[in-house]
Every structure is written in C-alpha cells, then in structure tokens.
Amino acid sequence: MDYEPPFLETYKSLVQKHVGDSKNEYWCSMVESTCEIPSIDLGREECMEEIVKAAKEWGCFEIVNHGISQEVLESMLLEQKKVFYQPFVLKSEQVNSKTYSWGNPFATNLTQLSWSEAFHFPRTQIFKMDQHQTLRSSLEAFATIMFPLAESLTGILASKLNMKSNYFGEHCLPESSFIRLNRYPPCPISSKVHGLIPHHDSTFLTIIYQDQVGGLQLFKDGKWIGVEPSPQALVVNIGDLFQALSNGVYKSIKHRVVASEKVERFSTAFLYCPSEEATIESHNKPAMYRNFTFKEYRQQNKKDIKQSGDKVGLSRFLL
Ligand SMILES: O=C(O)CCC(=O)C(=O)O
Numbered sequence: 198m199d200y201e202p203p204f205l206e207t208y209k210s211l212v213q214k215h216v217g218d219s220k221n222e223y224w225c226s227m228v229e230s231t232c233e234i235p236s237i238d239l240g241r242e243e244c245m246e247e248i249v250k251a252a253k254e255w256g257c258f259e260i261v262n263h264g265i266s267q268e269v270l271e272s273m274l275l276e277q278k279k280v281f282y283q284p285f286v287l288k289s290e291q292v293n294s295k296t297y298s299w300g301n302p303f304a305t306n307l308t309q310l311s312w313s314e315a316f317h318f319p320r321t322q323i324f325k326m327d328q329h330q331t332l333r334s335s336l337e338a339f340a341t342i343m344f345p346l347a348e349s350l351t352g353i354l355a356s357k358l359n360m361k362s363n364y365f366g367e368h369c370l371p372e373s374s375f376i377r378l379n380r381y382p383p384c385p386i387s388s389k390v391h392g393l394i395p396h397h398d399s400t401f402l403t404i405i406y407q408d409q410v411g412g413l414q415l416f417k418d419g420k421w422i423g424v425e426p427s428p429q430a431l432v433v434n435i436g437d438l439f440q441a442l443s444n445g446v447y448k449s450i451k452h453r454v455v456a457s458e459k460v461e462r463f464s465t466a467f468l469y470c471p472s473e474e475a476t477i478e479s480h481n482k483p484a485m486y487r488n489f490t491f492k493e494y495r496q497q498n499k500k501d502i503k504q505s506g507d508k509v510g511l512s513r514f515l516l
C-alpha cells in the first residue's frame with residue numbers, strides 16, 4: 198500500500214538484531230486483563246469524588262455520559278482515516294514541519310521503536326490550514342468540544358488541591374492545546390515491537406477517543422492492564438504537568454499501545470497543555486519537583502530523545 202511508512206526497510210538492522218531473541222516478547226507477560234479501570238458516569242452526583250479518587254490512585258479513568266456528540270467523534274475518525282491514507286511520500290513532506298511523524302528516527306533498539314504514525318496539530322495551526330477543508334472542520338469541532346470538557350475535569354481536580362482557582366484559566370487557553378491523530382498499522386513483528394512505546398504524556402490531561410480495536414494498556418502496580426474499547430467512552434489520562442503541579446497527588450500514568458499483527462487501529466488524543474511560558478510550580482511545599490516552564494520541559498524531552506532514543510521525563514526535575 199502506498200500509504201504505509203517503510204518500517205521494515207528503515208529499521209531492518211534493528212529488526213534483524215532482535216529476530217529469534219525471545220527476551221523481547223513484550224506483552225505476553227505481565228498483562229492483567231481481568232482488572233478494569235475506573236469508569237465514571239459524568240451524569241452522576243458522585244462523579245467529582247470519583248474523578249479525584251481515580252486521578253490519585255490510577256492517573257487514568259474512563260468517562261461516559263460526557264456530552265460529546267458521537268457525530269463529532271465519528272467524523273473526526275473518518276477524516277483521520279483519509280489523511281493517513283494519503284500516499285506516504287505526501288505525508289512525509291510534512292515531517293519537517295513536525296506535523297507528521299512515524300517510527301522513531303533516534304531509536305537505538307527495538308524497545309524504543311513505535312510501530313505507528315501520527316499527525317500532531319497545535320490548535321493554532323488548525324485555524325491556518327488552507328488545504329484539507331473537511332479535516333480542518335473536523336479538527337476544529339473536536340478541539341472546540343474537547344476543550345471545555347478538559348477544563349471542567351481539571352477544574353474539579355484543582356478544586357481539591359486548594360490551588361489558586363484561576364491557574365488553568367490563565368495558563369491553558371484554547372490556543373495552547375494540541376490534537377494528535379494516531380494510526381497503528383498492522384505489524385508483522387507484533388510480539389517484538391510496540392505500537393506506541395511505554396510513555397507518560399507531557400500534558401496536564403489527555404483525553405483519548407479510541408476505535409474498537411483495542412491495544413491501549415496502563416501500567417499499574419507492576420502490571421499492564423488493557424483498556425477495553427467502548428464506543429460511548431473516552432479515556433482520560435493525567436499527564437506529567439499535573440503530577441508536578443499537584444506535588445505527586447495526581448499520578449501521571451505510564452501507558453503503551455500493543456501492536457496487532459493483522460488489524461490497523463486509530464485513536465485521537467486531545468492534549469490539554471499550557472502556553473510555553475507557563476511555570477509549573479508545585480501547589481504545596483516541600484515541593485518534589487523544581488519549578489520549570491512548559492517550554493523547558495518540552496526542550497529537555499526533545500534533547501533526551503535525541504541523545505538516548507527515549508524521554509526521561511519528570512524524574513529530571515526531582516529535587
Ligand atoms: O492510541 C492510544 O490509545 C494512546 C495514544 C497515546 O498515548 C498518545 O497519543 O500519547
């Protein structure tokens with residue numbers, strides 16, 4: 198297919214190094230599928246306490262009755278498919294603009310390689326898109342509807358921390374959020390490589406809409422737990438910035454996507470972030486992490502990925 202990124206050709210030597218190496222069978226072990234992540238019905242009165250509890254204990258939960266129209270979600274998925282089904286040569290023209298990415302150019306071994314491709318749109322860029330009109334309107338509708346949801350979830354979480362009440366209103370504007378479109382192509386070496394390597398999000402909060410294929414897993418209490426897809430549910434992850442701001446009260450959850458050998462998978466992530474200049478400062482003392490700006494955090498992560506193939510993350514900022 199002319200839309201597939203050339204994974205096998207590009208990562209030939211990494212793949213050859215690991216073929217036949219049974220140590221690198223990633224997810225057959227340690228997966229606890231019977232455990233379910235908290236599911237929160239936003240229509241219920243108790244939902245605020247449930248959100249806070251889930252953010253503290255899990256750093257992740259699923260929400261239903263969230264008021265996001267199925268039509269917006271489905272049209273986003275449809276447009277997303279169209280943009281990924283463009284010829285690879287066209288998609289790769291956008292690598293330099295950092296809109297499109299695939300694999301990991303800095304991977305030093307297979308554990309750092311994600312068998313997936315992504316389009317990453319800062320909200321400000323969506324307004325300026327002059328091609329792909331239907332994609333643009335789906336992205337706009339998606340961002341417009343997700344932003345207030347992210348705001349109200351962070352508002353609930355912040356209210357339990359006795360934080361300055363307008364922190365998010367001041368620092369997280371609609372323009373500072375991002376949308377990430379993910380596609381996980383079928384992977385012929387799916388027991389040796391992840392769809393998306395284990396990571397923490399560099400956000401305050403991420404809201405994920407996933408298709409019905411499955412593959413998203415969370416790391417909790419030493420085990421990987423599968424997040425079963427459900428057409429009505431959205432998945433909410435706490436990101437690194439909220440962990441630092443809350444001084445470790447809310448947990449940034451480590452998660453990954455396992456690759457499937459036969460089926461492709463799509464997901465759409467809304468990344469609720471502050472402006473680059475915003476300072477992330479612990480709400481109480483003694484602080485676990487030193488103060489940093491979002492810009493500094495992103496730059497440090499980029500530098501680490503370039504040097505070692507992977508993000509180091511919050512541990513770099515521990516005091
Ligand atoms: O595809 C998924 O379900 C998760 C995506 C994700 O973790 C991300 O985009 O950061």
Ligand SMILES: [Fe+2]
Pocket residue numbers: 396397398403452
């Ligand atoms: Fe993520």
